[in-house]
Amino acid sequence: MATELRFLTDAYQVEIRGTIKAINGNLVVLDRTVYYPGIGVTPRDCASLTRFDGNSFSIVRGVWIGSVAPELGHVLSDDGHGLAHGDSVVVRIDRARRHTLMRTHTALHAVSAAFPFRVVGGRVGLGEGSIDFLVDSTAMSTSLLQHQVQRLVEKHLPVESSWAAANEIDFDERSQPFSWPGRPGFYRTVQIGSLGRLTCDGLHVRNTREIGSVVIKGIVPVGDNIYRIPISLNERRAFPFLAHVNSLAPTAEL
Ligand SMILES: [Zn+2]
Structure with a gap:
């Protein structure tokens, strides 16, 4: 039986109790998890696995096991964990990191919606990232793109993630189909408002209002008709109550 991947139905759930189905050294397979292992350009969660007595172990990465009904293995930081098959454990993720990655990822979709060229690459970081486009020619300026992206974000559009069979989707010519492990013929999809x-x-936020303020840092030619658009999230504007915290972090990119 496949591991239930709770992040697919609720990206906001931060912890879950599960049962160990298999264990091999520091590799632990559970019946369910909230741990997102990092797929494509989006990084994995920071997370821990807690034993019945409260002892916790870091999850350093995830491993897909099998292809038809895949299980998600959690690789722990060490194998001196004392865990056994059948044990009940709790997986807990770093809530703030997950939410910031969701906001950054969704912000890059907003950039893609405002800059109508084929996406050929991207990178999602913690409050910053970039997206690459194949561009024949464009008169778009950074300031105009900034305006258009922020206007889209401030429409407070719903963001819906779901599954679709290949024949249900009018594939956007700019998107790259991804085959999710264990779901042959089905694709994970996202729709922002009435956009394609x-x-x-x-993983995405539920509404573009959660993205907050996006800073477009440029439209940078990187060769071969590819333009890179780096962005960052302006945490001070999005969450004024954090302004004091941010001001104490001189290396933070605001
Ligand atoms: Zn996405």
Whole structure:
């Protein structure tokens, strides 16, 4: 039986109790998890696995096991964990990191919606990232793109993630289909408001209002008709109550 991947139905759930189905050294397979292992350009969660007595172990990465009904193995930081098959454990993720990655990822979709060229690459970081486009020619300026992206975000559009069979989707010519392990013929999709439905394997916020303020840092030619658009999230504007915290972090990119 496949591991139940709770992040596919609720990306906001931060912990879950599960049962160990298999264990091999520091590799632990559970019947369910909230741990997102990092797929495509979106990084994995920071997370821990807690034993019945409260002892916790870091989850350093995830491993897909099998292909038809895949299980998600959690690789722990060490194998001196004392865990056994059948044990009940709790997986807990770093809530703030997950939410910031969801906001950054969804912000890059907003950039893609405002900059109508084929996406050929991207990178999602913690409050910053970039997206690459194949561009024949464009008169778009950074300031105009900034305006258009922020206007889209401030429409407070719903963001819906779901599954679709290949024949249900009018594939956006700019998107790259992704085959999710264990779901042959089905794709994970995202739709922002009434914008085009795209295949996407990342995690998203429920509404663009959660993205907050996006800073477009440029439209940078990187060769071969590819333009890179780096962005960052302006945490001070999005969450004024954090302004004091941010001001204490001189290396933070605001
Ligand atoms: Zn996405």
